[in-house]
Amino acid sequence: MTSIITGDIINSKKSTPKNWLEALKNTLNSFGKTPKTWEVYRGDSFQLEVQPEQALQACMLIKATIKQFEHLDVRLAIGIGEKTYQSKNITESNGSAFINSGECFENLKKTTLAIKSPFNSFDTALNIMLELAQLTINNWSSTTAILVKTTLENPDLNQNQLAKIQNKTQGNISQGLKRAGFDEISKLLDYYKTQIQSLC
Numbered sequence: 001m002t003s004i005i006t007g008d009i010i011n012s013k014k015s016t017p018k019n020w021l022e023a024l025k026n027t028l029n030s031f032g033k034t035p036k037t038w039e040v041y042r043g044d045s046f047q048l049e050v051q052p053e054q055a056l057q058a059c060m061l062i063k064a065t066i067k068q069f070e071h072l073d074v075r076l077a078i079g080i081g082e083k084t085y086q087s088k089n090i091t092e093s094n095g096s097a098f099i100n101s102g103e104c105f106e107n108l109k110k111t112t113l114a115i116k117s118p119f120n121s122f123d124t125a126l127n128i129m130l131e132l133a134q135l136t137i138n139n140w141s142s143t144t145a146i147l148v149k150t151t152l153e154n155p156d157l158n159q160n161q162l163a164k165i166q167n168k169t170q171g172n173i174s175q176g177l178k179r180a181g182f183d184e185i186s187k188l189l190d191y192y193k194t195q196i197q198s199l200c
Contacts, residue, residue, distance in 0.1 A: 001200040003055040003080045004090075004101040005048045009066060010073040010112070012044035020069045027065045030153075031058060035089040047090050047101075052080050052200050056192045059113055060185060061152045063137055067145035073112060073138065077105035080117035080196070112138060119199050126192065133188055136181035147176045148185075 009020065024046070028038040031050050038048040050058050059076045066074040079101025085094040096118070104116035113130050117123055140148065150165055151157075157165070159173045166173065177183070 001052055001080065002083045002095075002097050003050055003052040003078055004097045005050065005055060005058060005062070005076055005078055006101045006105040007046050007048075007062060007074050007076045009044040010075060011071050014071050015069055017043070020066060020072055023065050023068070024062070027062055030061075035091070037090060039089060039091050041091055049083075049090055049093075049097075052196050053193050055080070055115075055196075057152065057189050060137070060189065061149065063113070064140070064145045064149035064152065067137075067140045068142045068149065070142055075105070075108050075112045077101050077108055077113075078115040078117075079104055080115070080119075080200070117199075122195060122199060126195075129188055129191075133181070133185060137185070140180060144176060144180045147173065148180050148182060151177065151182060 009024075012020075021040070025034075025040065028034070028040075028046065028048055031037055031048060031054070034040075038046060040046045048058065055078045059078060062076060063074055066072050079097050079099070081096030081098075081100050083093060083095040083097055087093045100116040104114050108114055111131055111134060113134060114127050115123055115130070147162075147166065150162060154162065154165070159170045159177075163170045163173045168176075
């Protein structure tokens with residue numbers, strides 16, 4: 001079992017690519033090398049392969065990476081399944097994980113984050129949770145997004161250490177994470193991880 005994330009940048013034409021493209025590539029790079037693990041294509045679309053239990057966390061990190069730029073957002077579709085053909089380019093590989101990701105992406109209408117796996121009842125429950133989570137994450141300001149990104153990238157740091165990195169007070173960090181809904185998002189990530197480990 002593997003998971004494929006298909007994404008594209010919303011409002012990419014309103015921003016110079018060099019602003020967000022470098023940041024996106026750095027984030028994708030933390031999961032593996034291009035073009036086998038990830039690839040940017042058509043200018044503002046990308047695919048990334050990660051272990052199924054990492055997929056939702058990867059999406060949150062990508063979301064925070066892009067949301068740090070004014071007026072930008074990102075659509076993300078997680079597909080879970082098999083990989084039956086491995087090419088040297090991820091965009092040419094194939095299998096049910098790729099098909100699920102592509103179909104899920106095509107069906108993203110009013111939502112910017114969804115999942116499609118072989119487990120229908122899991123998908124139904126999780127997609128409702130993701131829609132609720134988006135009431136918060138789609139409204140992250142660029143400051144909030146930077147804080148979420150730093151926190152996700154440094155899971156072992158406490159609020160005082162995060163405050164030093166961000167040149168802020170511990171109180172600012174605490175308030176910022178509250179605004180970001182970070183506790184609730186962490187619970188969602190934990191729930192997702194335990195569910196997907198029991199299914200895969």
